[in-house]
Amino acid sequence: MMSTKPRTGSGGIFPAVSPLFWRINLTIWAFIAVLGVVTRTLFFGNIRDAVIVTLALDTCGFLLTGVAHEVIRLRLHALSRRTVIVLVVLAAFFGGLFQMAVAEGLRALAFATGEFQVAFGGRGVPVFYYTTIFLGWALGYTWLSADLAKRAEMLKRGEAQSAAVRAELQQLRVEIDPHFLFNALNTVATEIPENPDTALEMVRRIAGYMRYCLDNQKRSVCRLEDEIEAARSYLRIQELRFDNSLTCAVDLDPLAVDFPVPHLILQALLENAVRHGLRPTTGAPLQIRVSARLEGDGLAVVVTNPGAYAPRPRPASGLGLANIRRRLELHYPGGHRLSVAQEGPLVVARLRMQEPICFA
Numbered sequence: 001m002m003s004t005k006p007r008t009g010s011g012g013i014f015p016a017v018s019p020l021f022w023r024i025n026l027t028i029w030a031f032i033a034v035l036g037v038v039t040r041t042l043f044f045g046n047i048r049d050a051v052i053v054t055l056a057l058d059t060c061g062f063l064l065t066g067v068a069h070e071v072i073r074l075r076l077h078a079l080s081r082r083t084v085i086v087l088v089v090l091a092a093f094f095g096g097l098f099q100m101a102v103a104e105g106l107r108a109l110a111f112a113t114g115e116f117q118v119a120f121g122g123r124g125v126p127v128f129y130y131t132t133i134f135l136g137w138a139l140g141y142t143w144l145s146a147d148l149a150k151r152a153e154m155l156k157r158g159e160a161q162s163a164a165v166r167a168e169l170q171q172l173r174v175e176i177d178p179h180f181l182f183n184a185l186n187t188v189a190t191e192i193p194e195n196p197d198t199a200l201e202m203v204r205r206i207a208g209y210m211r212y213c214l215d216n217q218k219r220s221v222c223r224l225e226d227e228i229e230a231a232r233s234y235l236r237i238q239e240l241r242f243d244n245s246l247t248c249a250v251d252l253d254p255l256a257v258d259f260p261v262p263h264l265i266l267q268a269l270l271e272n273a274v275r276h277g278l279r280p281t282t283g284a285p286l287q288i289r290v291s292a293r294l295e296g297d298g299l300a301v302v303v304t305n306p307g308a309y310a311p312r313p314r315p316a317s318g319l320g321l322a323n324i325r326r327r328l329e330l331h332y333p334g335g336h337r338l339s340v341a342q343e344g345p346l347v348v349a350r351l352r353m354q355e356p357i358c359f360a
Contacts, residue, residue, distance in 0.1 A: 021069055024144065029062040032133065053106055060102055061130060064095050065137050072141075088138045096131030181210065187241045202240050209233045216263050221331070221357060224292060224299065225257035231266050231290060238274050246274070246286045253293035260357045261299070262331050266290070268320050269303045269349050277305030277347065298335070298354035309342040324351075331357050 033054050040050035068091060103126045184206050191199035212230050216222055228250060235248035273288045291302045321340065328336040328351075335354035340347065 021141075021144070022066070025062065025065055025069070028137070028140070029058055029065070032061070033058040053103070056106055057099055057102055057126070057130070060099060061095075061133065064098065065134070068095075068134075068138075069141070089135070092131050092134035092138060093127075095134045096127040096129070099130035100126040102126075181206075184209075184237060187237070191241065198240050202237055205233055205237045205240070209237070213264070220263055221260045222263050223257065224259040224261050225252070227261050227263070227266060228252050228290070228292060230264070231270060234267065234270055235288065235290075242286070246288070248288045249290070251289070251291040251293075256292055256294045256299055259294070259299045259353075260355070261353060262327050262357075265324060265327060265351075266301065266303070268324050269351070272320060272349070273303055273305040273347070276309075277307040295352075298352050301351040301353075303349040303351075304343075304346045306345055307347045309340060309347040311340070328353070333358065 036054040036058060037047070037050050040053055041047045044050050044053075184202070188199050188202050188206070191202060209230060212226070212233070216226075232248075232250055235250070239246050239248060270288070270290075274286070277286050277288065286305060289302075289304045291300075293300055321338070325338055328338060332353050335356075337352040338350070340349045342348075
């Protein structure tokens, strides 16, 4: 990953390129140099002359493109597209002239006679050859710059979306915790006058549960075993509250203990089971059962309680089932399912989550 972020100018076509440019530029000119040595050896019939000419001309070419990169990066961003194109074509042509001058100097200094004179081909050859190379370099530079700028923009946009989703997940969790705490403290308040021992145990259970919430405050995902333990604590609080009117059972598949699940994902299901399942006037105890087991490549969680299911046309936003659905969409896009239905005398909530999980 590049450490320097590309910049885009207001009117130019070349955004700034990171230090990756220098590695790519060196690789390209090394390839041109190897090709030059081979072709010049065939033309000159002398590998020593071919190496000398290649080192001189292609080193100059590498330095010229390096200078061009710095000029484009620092000076051409405010120019229009048409102006930049004209300047690039002129720069490529004058670069070809410069390379021709270097070749002429080599011929005058070191190759006054011999095969080089015969194979040189006149002044037009290096001008055309290196002008073409410089134009090709400019085209490649444009493509690389545009590609890096596009990737940087996509990365920036992705980071912004990820931050927004994480903020939303945090907000959804914050909405759950006070809801439970409010209900739990009200329960303690009702127990203190008549059942102080029960109230004391409830306070300890609530403290343990809140410690679990605080310890995982910065984690949006936890192990299923930890979530089940939190669910047991919550259900034990409710058992103490309703005495013999409520019983709870939890069945956890040992193979599923390490499955990653969203933090407090079961809380709303359990609250609904207690709130809507308990019917004090009937005298029948409320039996809540929680089952979690692996099924294929996913996790299946089932929460059952006696009662009558009466779905709302539009679930309350941000709480209850709407909260769960939104969190599942964020953590398991395309890999989750939540259903609540009446099955005989029972209300059954089925929750399925399939890895991989996002925003772990």
